[in-house]
Amino acid sequence: MPGTFRFSFGPWNIHEGADPFGPPVRPTVAFAEKLKLYKKMGFDGVQFHDDDAVPQLNHMSPAQVEKAAREMAKLLDGEGLVAEFVAPRLWEDPRTIDGGYTSNNPAERQYAIDRSLQTVDIARALNCDKVVLWLAREGTYIREAKDATKAVELLVTAINKMLAHDSAIKILIEPKPNEPMDLAYIPTIGHAIGLSYVTSDPGRVGALVESAHAILAGLDPSDEMAYALAHKKLWSVHLNDQNGLKFDQDKAFGAVDLRRAFMQVWVLDRNGFGNNGEFVGLDVKAMRTQKAEVAALHLSNSREIFLSLLEVVRGLDQSRIDELIAQRNYEQLEMEIIRALLGK
Numbered sequence: 636m637p638g639t640f641r642f643s644f645g646p647w648n649i650h651e652g653a654d655p656f657g658p659p660v661r662p663t664v665a666f667a668e669k670l671k672l673y674k675k676m677g678f679d680g681v682q683f684h685d686d687d688a689v690p691q692l693n694h695m696s697p698a699q700v701e702k703a704a705r706e707m708a709k710l711l712d713g714e715g716l717v718a719e720f721v722a723p724r725l726w727e728d729p730r731t732i733d734g735g736y737t738s739n740n741p742a743e744r745q746y747a748i749d750r751s752l753q754t755v756d757i758a759r760a761l762n763c764d765k766v767v768l769w770l771a772r773e774g775t776y777i778r779e780a781k782d783a784t785k786a787v788e789l790l791v792t793a794i795n796k797m798l799a800h801d802s803a804i805k806i807l808i809e810p811k812p813n814e815p816m817d818l819a820y821i822p823t824i825g826h827a828i829g830l831s832y833v834t835s836d837p838g839r840v841g842a843l844v845e846s847a848h849a850i851l852a853g854l855d856p857s858d859e860m861a862y863a864l865a866h867k868k869l870w871s872v873h874l875n876d877q878n879g880l881k882f883d884q885d886k887a888f889g890a891v892d893l894r895r896a897f898m899q900v901w902v903l904d905r906n907g908f909g910n911n912g913e914f915v916g917l918d919v920k921a922m923r924t925q926k927a928e929v930a931a932l933h934l935s936n937s938r939e940i941f942l943s944l945l946e947v948v949r950g951l952d953q954s955r956i957d958e959l960i961a962q963r964n965y966e967q968l969e970m971e972i973i974r975a976l977l978g979k
């Protein structure tokens with residue numbers, strides 16, 4: 636069954652252009668202004684960090700957090716948008732310097748868990764049943780610093796607390812092999828899915844595949860997606876692109892390797908992605924050189940590239956593909972795929 640595609644992005648995808656070596660180069664766009672761009676560019680879903688939805692949440696009472704989240708839900712409603720997921724931002728607070736859930740300090744671990752439970756509450760107030768865990772600092776700079784077996788147990792403990800806190804919440808693990816850590820504990824989708832099976836409710840723990848994160852692990856994003864789909868655990872994606880094993884570039888989807896992007900669309904469409912309400916999420920950054928008035932093009936371009944590739948996927952002659960596979964004539968199959976991509 637073919638897929639159904641609705642698109643989402645997070646407010647951090649429209650940004651000021653700062654990088655580790657230079658300051659912002661574009662003015663900040665207010666959240667309300669960003670929201671207006673969604674529908675205009677063909678997007679229906681908003682991805683949130685907890686503090687995108689409720690700024691300053693560390694300084695608010697639970698009642699104040701809930702009230703602010705409900706106001707955000709109304710704002711979304713007014714724009715005809717829905718919240719796709721909420722992710723606890725566990726990588727900025729001084730208490731998460733050595734990781735959140737896997738910190739060696741029990742008080743810091745408790746902070747990470749408490750903050751994650753608050754994220755679950757915010758998701759509920761936004762009428763959203765998905766929490767994404769990008770396990771940013773859950774890893775080490777040197778292997779001797781932490782016990783890697785205990786780290787897995789600590790991750791399971793934290794996830795189980797979130798599952799117990801809300802019987803409807805689903806947890807999506809977004810693996811990434813490195814950056815900011817030298818070595819992360821959950822680097823690939825296989826690790827994420829393995830982790831799901833040792834939690835208290837594996838049916839509510841799934842995954843989000845980000846194209847660039849798979850590439851950074853030396854893997855093919857479409858195979859990572861297919862692996863999660865086979866486990867019925869691909870509940871979101873972060874499409875983007877990446878030039879080899881460098882820093883996480885978050886380039887527009889398909890901008891580096893169109894064929895690799897094509898294969899991701901192929902896998903998603905042929906497996907009916909989106910038919911249970913999953914979003915095609917983007918996680919892309921505008922180039923630092925981009926001027927403010929055109930600094931959202933990377934989003935509309937990524938969506939357009941996805942939809943153009945979808946046309947290519949759907950325009951292929953399956954009986955011809957089957958014939959070439961039966962003949963084991965993969966050279967010819969490759970040529971015909973390339974021709975389709977070239978519009979010939």
Ligand code: 3MF
Nearest residue numbers: 722767768769809845883918
């Ligand atoms: C980092 C990421 C993150 C996550 C986001 C949601 C800032 O490489 O991909 O983007 O996607 O935090 O969990």
Ligand code: MG
Nearest residue numbers: 809845873918
């Ligand atoms: Mg991401």
